[in-house]
Amino acid sequence: MDASRTRVRLCLPLAALVCSAALIAGCSSGSGSSPAQDGTTTQAAAPAAANDLQDDYLKVIKDVLPSVxxxxxxxxxxxxxxYDDKGHIVTNAHVVGDEKTFKVTTANSEDEQTATLVHAYPEQDLAVIKLDKVPDGLKAASFGDSSKVQVGQIVLAMGSPLGLSSSVTQGIVSATGRTVSEGSSGGGTGATIANMVQTSAAINPGNSGGALVDLDGRVIGIPTLAATDPTLGAGTAPGIGFAIPASMVTKVADQIIKDGKVTDSGRAALGITGRTVVDDDYQAAGVAVVEVKSGGAADKAGIEPGDIITKVGDTGITTITSLAEALAAEKPGDKVAVTYTRGGTEKRVDVTLGEQ
Incomplete structure (x- = not known):
């Protein structure tokens, strides 16, 4: 009986699909409408809609690609x-690495320009470099409002995947508000980044630092990393990429351009240096406090070196990554309960978070 019901459920979508196909072909449902007229209208509307969408793509690419x-x-x-008409360019911190000077190729020219690092902020995996000489016709991109990004909206990813400059891929916004930790191996900064935009647009090596763009021609994020599939070894999981939201990009870039560094990160911090510890079964069991920053949030709350943090709020903490992800959901000034053990005794204290 259960198996029969399952088969019925599986067949229903197929039946609906067949019916829809029949309607597009001009089939009548017996309502008295003219089959030929209905079919002609539907067939004419579909190419028109496709052409409109294609025109949108072409316009966005023409407008934005010169800024990538x-x-x-x-x-x-x-x-x-x-980023602006003064030659500032925003990218990922892991793209610039430890370098201070770079070669830059714009979309409209094969000539290499030279650029110098302004500042890198690995904690958010963002950096700003500046062209030594601003070429004629350099066009700054327009950045959108991340809070208005919606799941399902069409987006284009622009960059240089695998060295193929001025490449464009297409997808949708798959999710918003993702907290993602990138590895420190393979060139990553090890940052834990909150509120990332997840997209199905292909993100490949070389796309990092490019543009994730909506159909209004606004940059809504900076493509930064793709999910990895353990079954593929080091290979990426197709269709799961992440971009730093535009609102965070502009916040960090504006500070770097104005002050040469990030003065207001908006990232919560406990003010400790920690490491993951394991239990008797060699399972990750918490974060041991190695060092406490004098005057920091943990120090003011009485947390000491040797304490083992096991919870932030109601979130269990087993690794240094899980601690970073828990803090990424908070803001400086927020008060959270931190549970830790000291000498085998569990303690709980309210901590007013500082800023990273």
Missing amino acids: VQIQARADLGSGVV
């Missing part, structure tokens, strides 16, 4: 987005 550049560091290749 290729960045060549000594060993790494990535992308960047022209």
